[in-house]
Each structure stands twice: as structure tokens, then as C-alpha cells.
Amino acid sequence: MLIHRFNPNDHFRTMDMLFDAIMPNGRRATNFVRKPARLTLADEEQAFILRAELPGLDPEALELSVGDDWIELTAKRETAVPEGYTALRRERGAYELQRRINLPKRIDQGAVEAQLRDGVLRVSLPKHASVQPRQITIKAA
């Protein structure tokens, strides 16, 4: 999915976006900017996979807690201009998020695994045995 901060008063940008929408992927003149701290949740057969783009996040500044059917995520990043530098352009924002995500099914809390690599958090939330699909054997009558 593409996310771009839409500004209704920026007509040139709007035109660019309209043209981009009809062009094939590789030929686009303008590029889209991704919103920071993007979250996705995938529902796989065995587990839910939560993925969050958290560039520059210190693992210390990340907190995760899980319940029977929810996960809570707290993360904070600050961006400061280092001493002796002046900013010519600043696009990278600080972010602070506290999100609670309700899961549609019960999970096995003990088997939750999280990994923060290259600024991407990936949490695997295995579904509880009681909600796993079960094969039913059919007796011949």
C-alpha cells in the first residue's frame, strides 16, 4: 500500500500523483514516502505476524506485552541534531507510539517471539491450540 501525506493545496503534487497512478510501477517520476512506524498484522495458519517499521529504534525504548488475545506495543524515538551541526533538511521525525492491537483469536502467550532487526520489528504470535484447525476423521457407516 502506498502512503503519501496528501495536501489538497499542493496542485502540482496532486497532478504528479494522478499521473503516477496511471503509469507502470518502474516509470514513476515521483516517489512515495512511507509513513514512519508502519504496522502490519498478518493472519497465517499457525500464527499472527506483527511487523512494524521502527527505524533507528533503540531496543531499550521498545516495550511489548501480550495477553490472551491482544498485544501492546510502546516505542519511542527522538531525533536530535547532534552538537556542532545545523540542519539543512529534516524529514525524519521523532515518533512515539502506544498501540494495543486486538487479535481475533486466542494466542499461546508463552510461545510469542519478537525480533528487532535492521529497524524492523517482527513478532510471531502463535495461535492457541484450542483455535488451531483440527482434522476430523470420518467413520465409515
Add this chain to the structure above:
Amino acid sequence: MSTQTSPQSTPASKTVVHPLVDVLESDSEFLLVADLPGVNKDALGITVNGGQLELEAETETLDYRRSFALGDDVDLDAVEAKLEFGVLEVHLPKRAEAQVRKVPIKG
């Protein structure tokens, strides 16, 4: 300075996005900081070519691309880059003659 030609064979399914950057300046250098979540060191390419700095990085689903015009005062041979926690830092030192120097005044 490297002048490698970048491979143009990008699968059409990948979305090309601009990474968000900060550009900072000190007396001795320019510092480019880019957010590149999910980018591994091996999937990152930085090319300096004809006064342009080109940034190319790939993740499983995205293609990050952006180029920057460099001033004449950047010492192209001394450019250094570091990638950590999905954040790229490119240090672009200024040439010695472009650096601000305090001239001592004899009394």
C-alpha cells in the same frame, strides 16, 4: 569514489519509495541520515557519480531510491557510510580548502 553502474533489473512488483532523510552540516562535513527500515548492509548501494550521490536499497517488498546533488566542496574520496538499526549515516567531509578556518591576528 566508486562509479559502478547500478543494476536496473527491478521486479515490477516492488514499490519504489523515497526514504526520509535529514541533511546536517557542520564546519567540517555534511551528514546525510536516512531511515531505511528492513535494509540489510548487503542490499544497500551508495554511488557517487558526477556530483550526484545515489542511494539504492532493497527490502523484501520495497525499493528505496533517492539521489542528491553534491556541492563542489565535498571531498568525494573521503565519503564514509554506516548502517545501524535501519538508519543510514553518510559522512561527506568538506575539502580542506572549503573548511572554515579561523585566521589568527597578530597583535
